[in-house]
Amino acid sequence: MANQFKARQQHYRRWQQKPIEAAFSVLILSLILWAVWSTGSWLIAGADWRVVTHNLPLYAFGSYPADQRWRPLVWMAALLLLTITTLSGDHLPQPLKRLQPFLPWAWILMVPAGVVLLAGSANLQAVPSRAWGGLTLTLLLTTASGFLALPMGIGLAIGRTSNLGLVAMLCRIYIDLMRAVPLIAVLFFGQLLLPLFLPVEIEINRVLRAVMAFALFAAAYVAEDVRGGLQSIPRTQAEAAAALGLNASLTMRLVILPQAMRIAVPALTNQAIGLLQNTSLMAILGLIELLGISRSLLANPEYIGRHLEVYVWLAGVYWLLCSGMALLAKRIERQGRLSTSS
Amino acid sequence: MNRSKRWWWQVIIVIGLLTVMGILINNLAVNLIRTGLGLSFDWLWRPAGFALSEHPLPYQSSDSTAWALLMGWLNSLRVIFAGIVLATLLGVSTGAARRSLNPLLRQIAALYVGFIRQIPLLLQLLFWYFVAFLGLPSEPFAPLGAVIHLSNQGISLLGVTLSVEFAAVLLGLSVFTGASIAEVVRGGLDSVPRGQWEAFRSLGMTEGLGLRRIVLPQALPAILPALSSQYLNLAKNSTLAIAVGYADLYAVSDTTITQTGRAIEGFLLLLLSFLLLNLLINGGMQLLNRAVLRSQHHH
Numbered sequence: 013m014a015n016q017f018k019a020r021q022q023h024y025r026r027w028q029q030k031p032i033e034a035a036f037s038v039l040i041l042s043l044i045l046w047a048v049w050s051t052g053s054w055l056i057a058g059a060d061w062r063v064v065t066h067n068l069p070l071y072a073f074g075s076y077p078a079d080q081r082w083r084p085l086v087w088m089a090a091l092l093l094l095t096i097t098t099l100s101g102d103h104l105p106q107p108l109k110r111l112q113p114f115l116p117w118a119w120i121l122m123v124p125a126g127v128v129l130l131a132g133s134a135n136l137q138a139v140p141s142r143a144w145g146g147l148t149l150t151l152l153l154t155t156a157s158g159f160l161a162l163p164m165g166i167g168l169a170i171g172r173t174s175n176l177g178l179v180a181m182l183c184r185i186y187i188d189l190m191r192a193v194p195l196i197a198v199l200f201f202g203q204l205l206l207p208l209f210l211p212v213e214i215e216i217n218r219v220l221r222a223v224m225a226f227a228l229f230a231a232a233y234v235a236e237d238v239r240g241g242l243q244s245i246p247r248t249q250a251e252a253a254a255a256l257g258l259n260a261s262l263t264m265r266l267v268i269l270p271q272a273m274r275i276a277v278p279a280l281t282n283q284a285i286g287l288l289q290n291t292s293l294m295a296i297l298g299l300i301e302l303l304g305i306s307r308s309l310l311a312n313p314e315y316i317g318r319h320l321e322v323y324v325w326l327a328g329v330y331w332l333l334c335s336g337m338a339l340l341a342k343r344i345e346r347q348g349r350l351s352t353s354s
Numbered sequence: 355m356n357r358s359k360r361w362w363w364q365v366i367i368v369i370g371l372l373t374v375m376g377i378l379i380n381n382l383a384v385n386l387i388r389t390g391l392g393l394s395f396d397w398l399w400r401p402a403g404f405a406l407s408e409h410p411l412p413y414q415s416s417d418s419t420a421w422a423l424l425m426g427w428l429n430s431l432r433v434i435f436a437g438i439v440l441a442t443l444l445g446v447s448t449g450a451a452r453r454s455l456n457p458l459l460r461q462i463a464a465l466y467v468g469f470i471r472q473i474p475l476l477l478q479l480l481f482w483y484f485v486a487f488l489g490l491p492s493e494p495f496a497p498l499g500a501v502i503h504l505s506n507q508g509i510s511l512l513g514v515t516l517s518v519e520f521a522a523v524l525l526g527l528s529v530f531t532g533a534s535i536a537e538v539v540r541g542g543l544d545s546v547p548r549g550q551w552e553a554f555r556s557l558g559m560t561e562g563l564g565l566r567r568i569v570l571p572q573a574l575p576a577i578l579p580a581l582s583s584q585y586l587n588l589a590k591n592s593t594l595a596i597a598v599g600y601a602d603l604y605a606v607s608d609t610t611i612t613q614t615g616r617a618i619e620g621f622l623l624l625l626l627s628f629l630l631l632n633l634l635i636n637g638g639m640q641l642l643n644r645a646v647l648r649s650q651h652h653h
Contacts, residue, residue, distance in 0.1 A: 033456065040458060040459075175360070176360055176363060177364070178364040179364065193625060193629075194604065196593045197604065197625065197628070200621070205618065205621060208385045208386070209381050210381055285472075289474035289475070292476045295476065296594075296596060303477060319480070319485050323477060323480060323481045323484075327473045327477060330472065330477065331473060
C-alpha cells in the first residue's frame with residue numbers, strides 16, 4: 013500500500029517535471045476521446061447500415077443459387093466447428109477428446125469436401141464456379157491455396173538446401189523470381205496467360221486458376237520460412253540420426269523437418285494471414301469474393317456513396333478472420349511445444 | 355548419397371524439367387498460331403491510343419506505347435520513393451513510440467500496428483481513395499494556413515500539386531508499410547542490450563537524444579536487412595494502385611495488354627521491369643548497409 017502510494021507520488025512528480033509531455037498527453041487523450049465519440053455517434057446514428065443488413069446473403073455466398081445456399085453454409089459451419097474444436101483443445105469433453113488425433117486429417121479433408129459441396133456431385137445439383145462468391149469464396153481460396161502451398165514450399169525449401177547443386181540452384185531461381193514479382197502480376201498470369209500454356213482442349217475454371225496462382229506464389233514465401241527453420245537445426249541432429257543408421261530421407265522426415273516446422277510456425281502464420289488478406293486482390297481480376305461482391309454492391313445506384321459503411325463492415329470481417337487465424341496458430345504453436353517436452 | 359548417384363538424379367531432374375517446359379512452350383506456340391498472334395514487339399512503337407491521367411513528362415495518346423509504359427514506370431517510381439520515405443518516418447517513430455516511457459504513446463502505437471496489419475491493403479487503399487480523399491469538399495480548404503490545400507480535385511502541399519489518386523496510394527502504402535516497419539524497428543531496438551538504455555538514462559540524456567545517438571545506431575545492423583525487404587514489399591504492393599485508377603506501371607501495362615492483345619509480350623516487359631526495380635532497391639540498400647557498417651567500424 014505504502015509502495016503504491018510512493019509510486020503514484022513519483023508519477024505525479026514526473027509529470028510536474030515534464031509539463032510539455034503532460035500537456036502533449038492531455039492533447040492526445042482529448043483527440044482520442046473526440047475520435048472515439050465521433051466514430052461512436054457515426055456508427056449508431058450517422059451510418060446507414062442497410063447496404064450491409066439487406067445484403068448479408070450476398071456477402072456470405074455471392075450469387076450462389078438461393079435454394080442451394082445451405083451447401084456453402086454447411087461447409088462454413090464445418091469450418092467454424094473445426095476451428096472451435098481445435099481452439100478448445102484440452103477443454104473438450106471426454107468423448108470428443110478421443111477424436112483429437114484426427115483433427116489434422118479433418119483439416120486436410122476440408123478443402124476437397126468444400127469443392128465437392130460447392131460444385132455439386134452425383135446427388136447435388138451442379139453449380140458453376142462463377143456463381144461462387146462472398147465469404148465462401150474468400151475462405152475457399154485461402155484454405156485451398158494454403159494447403160497446396162505448404163507441401164510445395166516444404167519441397168522447395170528442402171530442394172534449396174539439398175546438396176544436389178543443380179536442384180538447389182533451380183529451387184533458388186524459382187523462389188527468388190517469385191519473390192521479386194508482385195502478386196497481382198502472378199494472379200494476372202493465372203487468369204489470362206495460363207490458358208495459353210495449356211492444350212486447347214483443357215479448360216480450367218477461374219477459381220482453380222486463381223488457387224493455382226496463389227499457391228505458386230505463396231509456396232516461394234513458405235519455402236523461405238521453412239528454410240529458416242531448417243537452417244536453425246544444428247548439424248549434430250543430422251549426425252546423430254546418421255549414427256543411429258537412418259538414411260537421408262528418413263533423417264529429414266523424422267528428425268529435421270518436424271523440428272524445423274515447429275520453428276517456422278510463427279512465420280507461416282503470418283503467411284497464412286497474408287494469404288487471406290491477399291485473396292481480396294481477386295476483386296481486381298473479376299472474382300466476386302468478399303471485396304469483389306462489395307464493389308459490385310457499391311456500383312448499385314441504390315447504395316451510392318455508402319463506401320464507408322461497406323469498408324468498415326469489411327474491415328471488421330477481415331479483422332475477425334485474421335484474429336481467428338492468429339489464435340489458431342498460437343494453439344498449434346503451444347501443441348508443438350507440448351509434444352516436444354513430453 | 356554417393357557421387358554417381360547424385361549425378362544421375364540431377365540428369366533425371368533436368369530431363370524432366372526440360373520435357374515439361376518443352377510441352378508448355380509447344381502449347382503456347384500452338385495457341386499463338388491458332389489465334390494468329392505470333393510473338394512480336396512492333397506494337398511498342400505504334401501510337402498508344404489511350405490517355406493517361408497523370409504523366410511526369412509530356413504525353414499524349416498519339417505518342418508511342420513504349421513512351422506510355424515509361425510514364426507508368428516514372429509514376430511507379432514516384433509513388434514508391436515517396437512511400438519509402440513516408441513509411442520509414444512513420445515506422446521508425448511508431449517503433450520508437452512502442453518502447454517509449456509514455457504509456458499513452460505506447461498504447462496508441464500498439465493499437466495502430468495491431469489494427470492496420472489485420473486489414474487487407476487493398477481495402478485500405480479503397481478507403482483512402484473513396485472515403486478520405488473523394489469525400490473531401492470540391493472547394494479547396496486550408497486547415498493549416500498556406501501549408502496545405504485540400505479538395506477532392508487534388509492536394510496542394512507547399513505549392514506542389516498532387517492528384518487525389520497519387521495521394522491515396524501514397525498514404526495507403528505508407529500507413530500499411532509503416533506498421534510493418536514499426537515491428538522491424540521494435541525488434542531492432544529490443545536487440546540492443548537493456549544496459550545501453552539504462553546507461554544513457556542514468557547519464558541524464560533525454561529519451562529522444564539517447565534513442566538517436568545511443569540505441570538506434572546499435573540497432574541499425576539488425577534493422578536494415580528486414581527494412582529492405584519491407585521496401586521491396588512496398589514496391590510490389592504499389593501495383594494495387596490500379597484499383598484507384600493511378601496510372602502506375604502495372605495499370606499502364608494492363609491497359610496496353612487490353613488494347614493490343616499482346617499479353618505474353620506485355621507480361622514479359624512487366625516482369626523485367628520488376629526485376630530491375632528489385633535490383634535497384636536491393637542495390638541501394640546494400641550501399642546503405644555497407645556505409646552503416648563502415649561508419650560503425652570507425653567508431
